[in-house]
Amino acid sequence: MAFPLDEYGRYQPAVNRFPSAAQGKGFKELADYIHSKGLKFGIHIMRGVPKEAVARKLPVKGAKGVTADQIYSADGQCRWLRDNYTIVADRPGAQAYYNSLFDMYAEWGVDFVKIDDMSNPYHKEEIELVRHAIDQCGRPIVLSLSPGETSANAAEHVREHANMWRMVDDVWDLWRDVRHLLKVSQRWYSSIAPGTWPDCDMIPLGRISIRGERGEERMTRLTRDEQYTLMTLFTIFRSPLMFGGDLPSNDEFTLSLLTNKEVLRMHRESTDVTQLFQDEEKVAITSHNAQTEEVYLAVFNISDEKTQDITVNLKSIGLNGDVEGTDLWSGESNGKVSNDFTVRLAPHASKLYKFVP
Numbered sequence: 001m002a003f004p005l006d007e008y009g010r011y012q013p014a015v016n017r018f019p020s021a022a023q024g025k026g027f028k029e030l031a032d033y034i035h036s037k038g039l040k041f042g043i044h045i046m047r048g049v050p051k052e053a054v055a056r057k058l059p060v061k062g063a064k065g066v067t068a069d070q071i072y073s074a075d076g077q078c079r080w081l082r083d084n085y086t087i088v089a090d091r092p093g094a095q096a097y098y099n100s101l102f103d104m105y106a107e108w109g110v111d112f113v114k115i116d117d118m119s120n121p122y123h124k125e126e127i128e129l130v131r132h133a134i135d136q137c138g139r140p141i142v143l144s145l146s147p148g149e150t151s152a153n154a155a156e157h158v159r160e161h162a163n164m165w166r167m168v169d170d171v172w173d174l175w176r177d178v179r180h181l182l183k184v185s186q187r188w189y190s191s192i193a194p195g196t197w198p199d200c201d202m203i204p205l206g207r208i209s210i211r212g213e214r215g216e217e218r219m220t221r222l223t224r225d226e227q228y229t230l231m232t233l234f235t236i237f238r239s240p241l242m243f244g245g246d247l248p249s250n251d252e253f254t255l256s257l258l259t260n261k262e263v264l265r266m267h268r269e270s271t272d273v274t275q276l277f278q279d280e281e282k283v284a285i286t287s288h289n290a291q292t293e294e295v296y297l298a299v300f301n302i303s304d305e306k307t308q309d310i311t312v313n314l315k316s317i318g319l320n321g322d323v324e325g326t327d328l329w330s331g332e333s334n335g336k337v338s339n340d341f342t343v344r345l346a347p348h349a350s351k352l353y354k355f356v357p
Contacts, residue, residue, distance in 0.1 A: 002052065003083070008061040009053025009068045010101055011045070031109035042112030042142075043105070047126055048072070048084035049097060061100035066093030078117040089125035098126075098133035106139035114144040119166055122154045131161040144199065144240075152187040164197040164240050171201035173208060173220040175348060178230050179302055182283055185237055185275075192238050192273050200234050206245025206254040220245070224253065225349040228329060229300055231257045232352045235267040236285050236298045262328045263352065266296050276317070282310050286317045295319055295355045296328075301345035311342045319355055328352045 004012040006024070013021035013030075020029040031041040053068040060066045071093045072085035087094050105113060113134075118127060127145065134141050148166035150158060158165045167184050171177045181200055188198035205220045205227055222230065234241060243258060250258075270287035277284050283300040295317055299310045314323065314337065325334035325341070329352055343351050 003050065005050060005053055005058070007058065008100055009050055009056075009058035009097075010104055011050060026104065027108040027110065035109060040111040041109060042114065043110055044114045044116065046078065046081060046084050047086070047115055047117045047123060048078075049087050050084055051082075054085055060093040060097045063093035063096035066096070068097070071097055076121070076123070081117070086123075087126055087129065089129055095129055095132060098129045099136060102130075102133040102137040102141065105141065106137040110139075110141060112142040112144065114146055116146050118145045119148055119150040119158075120169075122151055122158075124154070124157060127157075127161050148199075148201075149184060155188070155191055159191055159193075159196045163195055164199045166199045166201060168201060171204055172214050173204040173222050175222065175226055177204075178222070178226060178233070182233060182278065182300065182302060185233070186278060189273055189275055197238065197240050200237065200239035202242045202244030203230070203234065204244050205230070205257060206243070206247070206251075207249035208245050210246055223348065225346060227257060229348060229350040231263070232298050232300070232329075232350045233285075235263050236270070236273065236287055236296060236352065238267055238270065238273055238287075241267065260329060262331070262354065266328065266354070270296055276312060281306065281308060284310065284312050288318070293357055295357070297341075297353045297355065298350060299343050299345065300350040301347055303347050305347055307344065307346050309342050309344050311340050314339060314341050314355070319357060323355045323357055326354045326356075328354050
């Protein structure tokens with residue numbers, strides 16, 4: 001398959017899909033339209049240089065005399081999509097190629113770039129090339145690395161070079177994926193900070209698999225309790241929230257999971273996200289709002305069979321004496337509580353609370 005490339009070996013939008021890209025305009029007009037709606041514009045790309053650019057020995061913009069066949073290696077090529085080659089970081093023209101790519105994205109008005117085949121295995125040198133390219137392009141662009149599992153050994157490096165990175169492989173509408181996220185998230189609490197976000201992947205709710213990538217088109221297979229559990233984890237963990245379903249098809253319940261103002265305020269304003277405990281059956285996570293002094297608590301029953309009582313000592317999360325508790329999903333008050341706080345949960349169920357001192 002021949003892909004549209006410009007004279008410098010950079011992928012261009014296909015005009016049959018994006019007519020506004022004609023005459024070399026790229027995504028500029030589409031980005032302008034999206035910005036006019038008050039939204040951000042993002043693209044999803046693959047790591048490396050196109051094989052076609054290498055075969056045609058196309059010049060690298062900004063690197064006089066260097067062509068694409070001089071900056072590539074077939075080693076480390078993506079295992080599941082083989083249209084690109086690895087860029088060898090220490091070769092003349094390697095940085096210039098990525099610079100030219102992000103200069104072009106900046107001219108288009110791109111706000112967000114997700115780069116695939118970057119995190120597992122962890123391509124440290126190419127990540128550094130991309131970071132330098134963004135820093136020099138003159139436009140703030142959010143960098144997302146995919147897919148996981150990103151190695152926890154790379155935590156310091158990925159925090160310095162990316163804004164978000166996948167903790168796991170693709171998350172689908174299966175309980176085992178939600179449970180795996182809870183397990184893997186334990187490695188990443190210390191990395192949650194403004195500008196650096198461990199990424200739980202896209203939210204597999206609503207109408208999904210429309211083109212049949214993982215089974216037939218369907219509404220999510222997660223039960224309602226499991227959907228609450230997934231959204232409770234994503235929000236208290238402060239993962240980037242990227243919806244993976246078809247928005248126009250959403251029912252009222254799915255919309256309620258995406259638009260709860262108090263839950264989204266917690267996601268936006270909370271700090272010091274901390275796991276209190278996790279074993280094979282129970283999980284508790286807390287955070288707090290430094291502006292309001294509110295304390296948040298999420299509790300999960302991850303048992304497949306047992307209804308369980310989950311108890312958290314409120315003093316362990318900085319609460320002393322009587323405090324007011326509210327279920328964030330329902331908005332219902334639990335009244336005044338103190339000392340040990342106990343919740344009874346069915347298998348795969350969870351609760352999310354706000355306490356006001």
